[in-house]
Amino acid sequence: MENVLLEKQGHVSIITINRPKALNALATEVLKDLEAVVKTVEADKDTYVAVITGAGDKSFVAGADIVEMKDKDVAQAKEYSAYGNQIFRAIEQLHCPVIAAVNGFALGGGCELSLSCDIRIASENAVFGQPEVGLGITPGFGGTQRLARTVGVGFAKEMIYTARNIKADKALAIGLVNKVVPQEELMPTVLKMANGIAKNAPIAVAQSKKAINNGLQLDIDGGVAEEVKDFAECFNTEDQKYGMECFVNRVKEKEFKNK
Ligand code: DAK
Numbered sequence: 294m295e296n297v298l299l300e301k302q303g304h305v306s307i308i309t310i311n312r313p314k315a316l317n318a319l320a321t322e323v324l325k326d327l328e329a330v331v332k333t334v335e336a337d338k339d340t341y342v343a344v345i346t347g348a349g350d351k352s353f354v355a356g357a358d359i360v361e362m363k364d365k366d367v368a369q370a371k372e373y374s375a376y377g378n379q380i381f382r383a384i385e386q387l388h389c390p391v392i393a394a395v396n397g398f399a400l401g402g403g404c405e406l407s408l409s410c411d412i413r414i415a416s417e418n419a420v421f422g423q424p425e426v427g428l429g430i431t432p433g434f435g436g437t438q439r440l441a442r443t444v445g446v447g448f449a450k451e452m453i454y455t456a457r458n459i460k461a462d463k464a465l466a467i468g469l470v471n472k473v474v475p476q477e478e479l480m481p482t483v484l485k486m487a488n489g490i491a492k493n494a495p496i497a498v499a500q501s502k503k504a505i506n507n508g509l510q511l512d513i514d515g516g517v518a519e520e521v522k523d524f525a526e527c528f529n530t531e532d533q534k535y536g537m538e539c540f541v542n543r544v545k546e547k548e549f550k551n552k
Pocket of ligand 1: 314318357359369374377403424425428434
């Protein structure tokens with residue numbers, strides 16, 4: 294898989310979009326490799342946290358491949374958008390949290406890829422934007438949906454209608470990213486967070502992700518009902534018994550079994 298690399302460090306799977314010569318733009322071949330890698334990670338229940346980043350120090354993902362996209366007709370555009378959306382939805386629904394380590398340009402499909410992740414950490418040189426309307430199209434990989442859900446309707450509409458890029462500090466101010474760090478600290482920061490999450494009970498983390506994501510699609514009563522279900526299911530796990538025993542017996546160093 295040359296366009297997308299997969300590396301495992303402990304319980305953390307690191308996915309790297311690897312097309313630095315084109316600033317990691319998402320050509321169909323890259324999307325195909327990403328789809329395969331996402332399937333591999335989904336099948337690997339020993340992965341407790343996934344990280345997505347871009348190769349090189351300049352770009353996370355500079356968007357869909359404009360050169361490839363420019364001659365598409367309506368049917369081909371529909372197919373391309375649906376394919377990308379299917380992969381991004383699979384990332385959003387992965388059994389574990391996904392952290393985007395945004396190491397540079399996150400434009401168009403790149404910004405959208407980061408939005409399909411649970412958490413975004415950016416380096417100081419990161420640039421976010423939805424430049425599509427300047428190319429004569431709308432965002433096509435979920436940007437019209439997830440950006441508004443993440444930063445609110447006003448900022449999402451401003452970014453999409455103006456097609457103007459924003460720097461990392463502005464992305465932090467509007468809640469698009471959780472944290473901004475110097476470039477050399479990006480991966481250490483992301484891996485520290487990932488390993489911190491991985492120390493907790495993986496099934497409880499997964500159930501929390503499910504409750505938050507599913508609940509956001511529902512009204513408050515439906516959301517609370519989702520939480521009740523996801524919470525109760527944890528009591529069917531060894532890790533719940535173990536975690537609470539550790540509290541009662543004042544055991545500080547825990548090792549959950551993912552069971
Ligand atoms: N596609 C293809 N190649 C790209 C690319 C892209 N998005 N971005 C960069 N590259 C390539 C450049 O062509 C160049 O290749 P060579 O000429 O060296 O062969 C190489 O990467 C380096 O780029 P630059 O020379 O331009 O580097 P600079 O530092 O000068 O500029 C830049 C960096 C990121 C500001 C600039 O490259 C740029 O503006 N890139 C385009 C960014 C962009 O507009 N991204 C959004 C793409 S649109 C849909 C489905 C999906 C989508 C929409 C609709 N449906 C089907 C409905 C998604 C749309 C998008 O993502």
